[in-house]
Amino acid sequence: MSKPFVFVTRQVPEVSLTALKEMAEVEVWPEKETPVPREILLKKAEKAVGLYTMLTDSIDEELLNRAANLKVIANLAVGFDNIDVDMASEKGIAVCNTPEVLSDTTADLTFALLMATSRRIVEAAQYIKEGKWNNWAPLLLAGTDIHHKTIGILGMGRIGSAVAKRATGFEMEILYHNRSHNEKAEKELGATFVSFDELIERSDYVVCLAPMTDDTKDLFTYDVFEKMKRSAIFINASRGGIVVEEDLIKALKEEKIAGAGLDVFRQEPITTDHPLLSLSNVVALPHIGSASIETRLAMAALASRNIVNVIKGDRPEAIVNG
Ligand code: DGY
Incomplete structure (x- = not known):
């Protein structure tokens, strides 16, 4: 009997x-970085029992209608x-x-981004590399404190909780908003549960870790940024689609908020002429x-086990629709 066909949409650790x-x-x-072209993905999906996918692959109605043999999609991401x-x-396809x-x-990266943005670490590193450091000065590259400030976390799931745990080390007040307590x-x-409005109005750091859903898409608009403190720093380590980027740019330019640390964007990758990159109070990561x-190896192993489980007829370790 022939073995079931599994298509992996990017180079992943062989082990x-x-x-x-x-x-x-x-x-x-x-390919390590280049996504599989759509036409090839559609062709492979037609005969695949398993698809091992990346967040850059669109697994939509068109693809699913062509994937007559598909039993499992294992995404290499929590989102x-x-x-x-x-x-x-x-x-009847398992999504893992x-x-x-x-x-x-x-959570480590989210906190690093928060720290880099508030203490102007990227700007400072660039400053020294460009030979601009002439002398010590009282307010040279002065940022804003983290300790004892208020962090507002949107999305208090596993990652949100891990960020909150790090915030306790900085003796921060922790507010959160979530679908449930x-x-x-x-x-x-x-951590204290507050309404979304209270979260954005009271927080020094507004940290978005919510998944992208119909409820969170385009949630951060100009009106939302305008309600934040003028000293607030906005961090997004979730999905770019939760933020209306033109509104964020406007709010940053008008100094409605003090800065933004962004690991995600609406359209990824962004190019060097993206307006967000021209703002000195933005720290952007790819x-x-x-x-x-360590984590990418663990994710790859889990994605693989999810497919093995389904093929064996077992319940996958991490299934989102089962
Ligand atoms: C996820 O797992 O959803 C992340 O965005 C990928 O790092």
Whole structure:
């Protein structure tokens, strides 16, 4: 009997594919950074039992209608807004992701971004490299404090809680807004549930970690930024589509808020002429939230196990529609 066909849409660590290769015919799109062209993905999907996907692959109605043999989609990410989950569910296809293994790493990056933005670390590093450092001066590259300030976390899930935990080390007041109360975060981290309006009005750091859904898409508009403190710093380590970027640019230019640290953008990758990159109070990163070697290996292994589980007829470790 022939082995089930699994298509992997990007080069992933070879070691993560060992078990999968024993039970499946595995084809890997041989590129590290370039996504598989749509036409090829559609062709591969037609015969695939498993698709091992990246957040850059659109797994939409057109693809799912052509994927007659598909049983599992394993996304190499905790987010899965690139997949039409409802449609996959209708067709009985398991949609899997990689939660837990990336929470601490993504929280580390989120906090690093917050610190880099508030203490102007990127600007300062550039300053010294450009030979501009002439002398010590009282207010040279002075940023704003982190300790004892108020952090407002939108999305108190696993990553939000891990960010809150880091904030306790800085003795910050922790506010959060979420679909539901997170009693553990309230009890163990002293986090306080507030309305979205209270969160944006009271926080010194507004940190977006909510998943992108119909409810959160385009949530951060000019009106929202205008309600924030003028000294507020906005951090987004979730999905770019939650922010109306023109509105953020306007708010930053008009000094309605003090700065922004962004790991994600509406259209990725952004190009060097993107208006956000021209603002000195913006720290921009190329979507590297979970990008540590240890974590990417763990994510790759989990994505692979998710496919192995489904092919074996077992329940996958991380399924979003089961
Ligand atoms: C995720 O897992 O959704 C991240 O955005 C990828 O780092």
